[in-house]
Amino acid sequence: xxxxxxxxxxDFPKWYNDIVIKADLAENxxxxxxxxxxxxxxxxxxxxxxxxxxxxxxxxxLNAYFPLLIPKSFLSKEAAHxxxxxxxxxxxxxYRLKTSDDGKGVVVDPTAKLEEELIIRPTSETIIxxxxxxxxxxxxxxPLLINQWANIVRWEMRTRLFLRTTExxxxxxxxxxxxxxxxxxxTKKMLDVYTEFAETWMAMPVLxxxxxxxxxxxxxxxxxxxxxxxxxxxxLQAGTSHFLGQNFAKAFDVxxxxxxxxxxxxxxSSWGVSTxxxxxxxxxxxxxxxxxxxxxxxxxxxxxxxxxxxxEQLDSISERVQIITDSLREKGISVKYDDRDTHKPGWKFNxxxxxxxxxxxxxxxxxxxxxxxELARRDTLEKNTYEWEEGVxxxxxxxxxxxxxxxxxxxxxxxxxxxxxxxxxxxxxxxxEKGGFLMAHWDGTTETExxxxxxxxxxxxCIPMEGDGKEGKCMVTGKPSKQKVVFAKAY
Amino acid sequence: xxxxxxxxxxDFPKWYNDIVIKADLAENxxxxxxxxxxxxxxxxxxxxxxxxxxxxxxxxxLNAYFPLLIPKSFLSKEAAHxxxxxxxxxxxxxYRLKTSDDGKGVVVDPTAKLEEELIIRPTSETIIxxxxxxxxxxxxxxPLLINQWANIVRWEMRTRLFLRTTExxxxxxxxxxxxxxxxxxxTKKMLDVYTEFAETWMAMPVLxxxxxxxxxxxxxxxxxxxxxxxxxxxxLQAGTSHFLGQNFAKAFDVxxxxxxxxxxxxxxSSWGVSTxxxxxxxxxxxxxxxxxxxxxxxxxxxxxxxxxxxxEQLDSISERVQIITDSLREKGISVKYDDRDTHKPGWKFNxxxxxxxxxxxxxxxxxxxxxxxELARRDTLEKNTYEWEEGVxxxxxxxxxxxxxxxxxxxxxxxxxxxxxxxxxxxxxxxxEKGGFLMAHWDGTTETExxxxxxxxxxxxCIPMEGDGKEGKCMVTGKPSKQKVVFAKAY
Numbered sequence: 001x002x003x004x005x006x007x008x009x010x011d012f013p014k015w016y017n018d019i020v021i022k023a024d025l026a027e028n029x030x031x032x033x034x035x036x037x038x039x040x041x042x043x044x045x046x047x048x049x050x051x052x053x054x055x056x057x058x059x060x061x062l063n064a065y066f067p068l069l070i071p072k073s074f075l076s077k078e079a080a081h082x083x084x085x086x087x088x089x090x091x092x093x094x095y096r097l098k099t100s101d102d103g104k105g106v107v108v109d110p111t112a113k114l115e116e117e118l119i120i121r122p123t124s125e126t127i128i129x130x131x132x133x134x135x136x137x138x139x140x141x142x143p144l145l146i147n148q149w150a151n152i153v154r155w156e157m158r159t160r161l162f163l164r165t166t167e168x169x170x171x172x173x174x175x176x177x178x179x180x181x182x183x184x185x186x187t188k189k190m191l192d193v194y195t196e197f198a199e200t201w202m203a204m205p206v207l208x209x210x211x212x213x214x215x216x217x218x219x220x221x222x223x224x225x226x227x228x229x230x231x232x233x234x235x236l237q238a239g240t241s242h243f244l245g246q247n248f249a250k251a252f253d254v255x256x257x258x259x260x261x262x263x264x265x266x267x268x269s270s271w272g273v274s275t276x277x278x279x280x281x282x283x284x285x286x287x288x289x290x291x292x293x294x295x296x297x298x299x300x301x302x303x304x305x306x307x308x309x310x311x312e313q314l315d316s317i318s319e320r321v322q323i324i325t326d327s328l329r330e331k332g333i334s335v336k337y338d339d340r341d342t343h344k345p346g347w348k349f350n351x352x353x354x355x356x357x358x359x360x361x362x363x364x365x366x367x368x369x370x371x372x373x374e375l376a377r378r379d380t381l382e383k384n385t386y387e388w389e390e391g392v393x394x395x396x397x398x399x400x401x402x403x404x405x406x407x408x409x410x411x412x413x414x415x416x417x418x419x420x421x422x423x424x425x426x427x428x429x430x431x432x433e434k435g436g437f438l439m440a441h442w443d444g445t446t447e448t449e450x451x452x453x454x455x456x457x458x459x460x461x462c463i464p465m466e467g468d469g470k471e472g473k474c475m476v477t478g479k480p481s482k483q484k485v486v487f488a489k490a491y
Numbered sequence: 492x493x494x495x496x497x498x499x500x501x502d503f504p505k506w507y508n509d510i511v512i513k514a515d516l517a518e519n520x521x522x523x524x525x526x527x528x529x530x531x532x533x534x535x536x537x538x539x540x541x542x543x544x545x546x547x548x549x550x551x552x553l554n555a556y557f558p559l560l561i562p563k564s565f566l567s568k569e570a571a572h573x574x575x576x577x578x579x580x581x582x583x584x585x586y587r588l589k590t591s592d593d594g595k596g597v598v599v600d601p602t603a604k605l606e607e608e609l610i611i612r613p614t615s616e617t618i619i620x621x622x623x624x625x626x627x628x629x630x631x632x633x634p635l636l637i638n639q640w641a642n643i644v645r646w647e648m649r650t651r652l653f654l655r656t657t658e659x660x661x662x663x664x665x666x667x668x669x670x671x672x673x674x675x676x677x678t679k680k681m682l683d684v685y686t687e688f689a690e691t692w693m694a695m696p697v698l699x700x701x702x703x704x705x706x707x708x709x710x711x712x713x714x715x716x717x718x719x720x721x722x723x724x725x726x727l728q729a730g731t732s733h734f735l736g737q738n739f740a741k742a743f744d745v746x747x748x749x750x751x752x753x754x755x756x757x758x759x760s761s762w763g764v765s766t767x768x769x770x771x772x773x774x775x776x777x778x779x780x781x782x783x784x785x786x787x788x789x790x791x792x793x794x795x796x797x798x799x800x801x802x803e804q805l806d807s808i809s810e811r812v813q814i815i816t817d818s819l820r821e822k823g824i825s826v827k828y829d830d831r832d833t834h835k836p837g838w839k840f841n842x843x844x845x846x847x848x849x850x851x852x853x854x855x856x857x858x859x860x861x862x863x864x865e866l867a868r869r870d871t872l873e874k875n876t877y878e879w880e881e882g883v884x885x886x887x888x889x890x891x892x893x894x895x896x897x898x899x900x901x902x903x904x905x906x907x908x909x910x911x912x913x914x915x916x917x918x919x920x921x922x923x924e925k926g927g928f929l930m931a932h933w934d935g936t937t938e939t940e941x942x943x944x945x946x947x948x949x950x951x952x953c954i955p956m957e958g959d960g961k962e963g964k965c966m967v968t969g970k971p972s973k974q975k976v977v978f979a980k981a982y
Contacts (some may be wrong), residue, residue, distance in 0.1 A: 027622075029618070029621075029622070030621055034558035036557050036558065042554050042556055044539075064529055065527070066520070067658055068526065068611075068658050074521070082588075084595055088587070090585075090586055091588065092584075093584045093585065093599065096578055096579070096646065097577040106573055106577055107765050108608055108881075127521070131518075131527050141834055146530065148641075151559055153560075167560065240844050458841075
């Protein structure tokens with residue numbers, strides 16, 4: 001399987017696409033830019049959802065569901081918002097088909113034209129704030145902490161599986177607060193939740209920071225983000241949390257009566273992560289043998305493959321495997337026993353290696369005689385033979401070790417690919433030769449940012465929250481800069 | 492709260508709507524026929540999803556996700572299918588908005604017209620079978636057992652919260668098999684899964700049966716269904732499982748190579764339940780005091796309300812409540828302690844009664860002195876005082892008892908409202924005076940079925956699978972009938 005498969009060094013974009021397709025994560029559909037998320041890919045998403053959903057609930061949020069379709073006039077109420085999204089809107093104009101005049105097919109029924117066009121949600125601030133106007137009257141109704149799991153459509157011109165698709169799945173949190181400080185606190189709290197998810201579950205280190213004005217969400221006062229470095233030296237925005245100020249409250253006239261009886265506009269945040277995270281997961285850890293998955297998000301954590309020639313051998317192996325799977329499942333570990341007789345062990349080894357299963361157990365007749373099993377780790381490709389009961393006991397610890405090893409490995413790569421830059425010439429040279437995160441001084445203007453982007457395709461990924469805080473001079477204009485910011489080419 | 496609230500006897504449709512709105516389950520949105528599912532209603536859906544999802548996985552199904560948008564030409568490939576859905580299709584014709592000429596608003600950009608219109612999925616057979624063509628080559632690829640959790644849009648003319656909405660949430664299973672027998676077995680197996688879910692989780696008895704040709708899913712060979720009787724004597728179709736034969740395999744040219752090397756079309760099933768089930772849950776159990784929820788699907792199973800006048804009293808009550816909530820949560824029971832000082836106990840009693848919380852615990856200063864708590868059951872409205880530790884011990888048993896009591900109560904109502912009918916005059920009289928399920932002989936023709944519908948508005952809900960199997964004569968035409976079928980007015 002690995003033979004007709006690109007390498008990272010050779011062709012990174014093809015390597016990525018090969019993994020997504022050949023590990024059965026997703027495929028392109030017949031609808032331009034829309035993907036089919038296949039069962040193996042979807043079960044990674046289910047694990048992400050379960051972990052995130054618990055974190056959202058633990059921080060006091062409730063799930064709800066708002067309409068897919070947004071009246072065009074709603075989307076237009078917040079000026080910056082519509083400006084940002086107008087070019088990507090899928091528009092519903094009719095609500096009925098009819099038989100064509102020649103009787104051979106169906107056509108859109110021109111008499112079933114909507115008075116006002118409906119937009120498939122590119123994000124739900126407007127339809128949700130329309131509801132919040134009804135829900136919020138008094139300080140007693142605040143804070144309002146709601147999350148929604150939903151599908152989103154943004155008509156993208158260039159699409160790539162998971163990373164940028166016309167339709168994608170996500171969650172979007174939308175909160176309302178009595179004070180600016182509280183809304184800002186929520187914005188940062190959810191950025192911390194995303195950071196914890198990325199680092200603990202995805203084993204993917206992230207930089208936390210603020211977006212520059214040019215990269216801000218359409219309708220936000222401030223956009224906070226987490227940025228992760230991929231193995232090709234490009235950055236991926238893995239999650240965003242927006243401080244919306246009173247922009248949507250004003251656009252939808254959402255006021256509350258405070259304790260002293262005064263009417264005030266409420267303050268807001270919104271925040272989201274999407275199926276894009278699956279793309280990030282692939283590019284953060286995988287290698288030239290295929291997908292590598294952190295155990296906490298792997299649909300199958302342990303696969304067991306029997307090696308046999310006679311049916312009697314398989315029977316006695318299967319008996320032992322039953323004990324092993326029972327024991328592992330009791331520990332909450334997901335195990336697959338692949339005893340299909342339609343494929344050879346070697347084929348299966350490649351298959352599960354390619355699909356990133358963290359631990360592979362092989363048991364053959366000689367193991368049965370010696371009372372052993374062979375454990376192979378996907379992260380290091382290391383193999384070890386253990387007395388079988390001891391091996392089974394070790395598995396939870398090995399899974400933990402793989403999880404932390406992947407994180408450390410990714411962090412090391414990021415450190416090796418983070419470069420302190422002093423001059424614009426150096427910037428261009430390092431970007432071209434090495435890529436990665438380039439830490440450099442910037443004068444804070446969109447003009448300079450756009451010049452750099454025009455010259456080099458690098459953008460400001462974020463103004464880091466945990467930077468060294470040292471002042472300096474912009475590498476391009478020489479004007480004063482409060483701190484270095486993070487530049488990179490980005491997905 | 493109950494004062495301005497309709498009764499079942501007085502105005503059943505208003506009673507239903509009042510419960511949905513005032514118990515905070517859902518509300519109408521600004522988009523015609525689309526609802527907002529509020530957190531309390533959505534958490535019932537989450538519980539339904541979790542239970543169903545586990546049952547699907549336990550029966551070997553995997554989740555996946557297919558595109559929201561379906562090319563018009565796909566939908567047209569199966570003739571009966573497009574005939575059934577053409578009138579309800581929301582059509583995407585454009586993919587961009589632009590600033591209007593007067594600069595004051597946004598309009599659809601006429602230059603961004605799609606070459607082929609896209610339909611928002613009214614169901615996903617066509618887009619899924621397009622993928623299955625790629626996924627299925629050999630008998631080794633079968634059976635293919637896939638489920639999808641998704642949103643659906645059907646442009647309904649008359650809508651009612653949960654029961655019939657333009658957009659709704661559902662799951663749709665789509666399976667492919669090597670043989671007719673296997674596909675039929677799957678169709679029936681999933682009907683059994685739905686039956687078990689309805690009866691065990693929703694405490695709602697259902698009749699299993701086959702739809703008449705006239706009520707069949709557009710594109711199916713046979714549609715199996717479960718039908719539940721609501722408290723107003725109308726029937727509600729709670730789930731359907733379709734045997735699709737080779738209709739979609741032929742429409743999308745999906746063949747497999749069998750063991751002997753022959754190419755054959757595959758056989759298929761599809762099956763679904765939706766947020767409509769929440770409407771069924773409301774109408775099956777609730778009473779004139781509001782919502783009644785079976786404990787297995789109640790977002791809050793036990794609510795605890797402190798009664799106090801002094802802060803010291805609250806403190807000592809809260810201390811005991813902490814022990815109680817810890818103990819209940821350990822048992823997997825969801826508990827809410829409502830110690831808000833913004834509302835009086837009486838208001839809270841009404842609130843949680845209206846919201847259908849199965850058990851309410853009240854603790855006041857006298858209880859603290861006597862070492863007691865008061866338990867109130869939502870189903871019977873019965874109150875009992877227990878020594879507090881004994882009361883807490885009893886709660887799991889009481890929750891089970893409420894669950895089974897609701898089922899028995901609903902079954903009794905159904906039995907009382909199921910009528911054996913011999914003549915058409917009797918049919919019309921009973922339907923008018925009593926409603927309910929009317930068991931009557933029918934000659935098997937669509938013509939007679941439509942005449943009955945035209946005369947009385949009653950339709951054939953199903954040809955029951957567990958009927959008495961006795962032959963007879965059609966009550967309308969006198970022609971032979973193989974067994975009585977179930978008539979009712981329906982949602």
